[in-house]
Amino acid sequence: MGKREIIQCITAAACNFNVSGFMNGRIFREESKAVCVPGLNCYSCPGAVAACPLGALQSACSGTVLRIPFYVLGTLLLFGIIFGRFICGWLCPFGLIQDLLYRIPGPKIEHVPGLSVLRWFRYMIAILFVCILPVAAYLISGIGEPAFCKYICPAGTLEAAVPLLFLDQSLTAAVGWITGWKFFLLGIFLVSMIFIYRPFCRFICPLGVWYGLFNHRAALGISVLEEHCTHCGICHRVCPMEATIAGNAECISCGKCTDSCPSSAIYFRNPIRYGGPTEGKNK
Structure with missing residues (x-):
C-alpha cells in the first residue's frame, strides 16, 4: 500500500x-x-460526521427559499485554490471506493472510446443538475x-440509502421509483468501476469539474518543467485518467507520471516549494 492509499483510507x-x-x-x-x-x-x-460540499450546495437551492450559499461557495473556492483535483486523488472517500473496485481482477478498458465526448458530458451534468434544474424547479413550483x-x-445511494434501508426496515415503505432509479444507476456505476478506472470521477462528478478549474494553479498538484520535458508521451500512457497533459483538468495527482517520467520533468508542487520540484515521489 502506497502513501496515497494510506491517506485515502485515513481520510475516509x-x-x-x-x-x-x-x-x-x-x-x-x-x-x-x-x-x-x-x-x-x-x-x-450513518457514519458521516461532516457535510458533503455538493450536498450542502444543493441543499441551499432546495426548499421554498432560494439562498446564496456564501459559506459553501467560499469553502469550495478555498478547497480549489489549495488542492485542485488533488482532492479527487487523495482525499475523496468515493474516489477510494472506485480505486478499490478497479483492483478487482478482470479485463480493463484502459482507453475509453469517445473519451473527449464523455469528458464534456460531466460539464453538462454539472450545469443542468447542479445549477439549472434546482432553480427551474423553484421558479415553476x-x-x-x-x-x-x-x-x-x-455516493448518496451507496453510503446512505443502502445502510439506512438495511438498518431500518420501516424505511422500505417510503421507497419509490426515484430510489429504484438510483439503485439502478448505482448498479451501472459499480459494475463499470470494475472495468473502467474511476468512471464517475471522469465523466459525471460535478466536484471534479469545479476542482479541475483550479488544477493548473492550485497550491498542491502536478507540474511539468518544460525545459526538461522530452515529449516522450510516457506520462500520458501511464495515466489512469488518460490526461493528455500532466497536471491538467483531468489530473488527480495520483503520482504515476512522476514515478514514470524518465527525465524527471514532472513533480509535485506544494505551498512550501511552489516554484520547483518537491523531493521524493508518491510511493
Whole structure:
C-alpha cells in the first residue's frame, strides 16, 4: 500500500468515524455537520460526521427559499485554490471506493472510446443538475430541489440509502421509483468501476469539474518543467485518467507520471516549494 492509499483510507475513516451510526441507523447531527469535507461523502451516511460540499450546495437551492450559499461557495473556492483535483486523488472517500473496485481482477478498458465526448458530458451534468434544474424547479413550483443528489449521485445511494434501508426496515415503505432509479444507476456505476478506472470521477462528478478549474494553479498538484520535458508521451500512457497533459483538468495527482517520467520533468508542487520540484515521489 502506497502513501496515497494510506491517506485515502485515513481520510475516509475521518469523514465517517461515527461508528455507532452504522449500528443504530441514525444520522449524525452534531455541530461538525456544519463543516464541509473536501470530497464526495454523503451527509446522510450513518457514519458521516461532516457535510458533503455538493450536498450542502444543493441543499441551499432546495426548499421554498432560494439562498446564496456564501459559506459553501467560499469553502469550495478555498478547497480549489489549495488542492485542485488533488482532492479527487487523495482525499475523496468515493474516489477510494472506485480505486478499490478497479483492483478487482478482470479485463480493463484502459482507453475509453469517445473519451473527449464523455469528458464534456460531466460539464453538462454539472450545469443542468447542479445549477439549472434546482432553480427551474423553484421558479415553476416555488420549491427548489437538489436535482443531482436526488436523481443521480451514486455516493448518496451507496453510503446512505443502502445502510439506512438495511438498518431500518420501516424505511422500505417510503421507497419509490426515484430510489429504484438510483439503485439502478448505482448498479451501472459499480459494475463499470470494475472495468473502467474511476468512471464517475471522469465523466459525471460535478466536484471534479469545479476542482479541475483550479488544477493548473492550485497550491498542491502536478507540474511539468518544460525545459526538461522530452515529449516522450510516457506520462500520458501511464495515466489512469488518460490526461493528455500532466497536471491538467483531468489530473488527480495520483503520482504515476512522476514515478514514470524518465527525465524527471514532472513533480509535485506544494505551498512550501511552489516554484520547483518537491523531493521524493508518491510511493
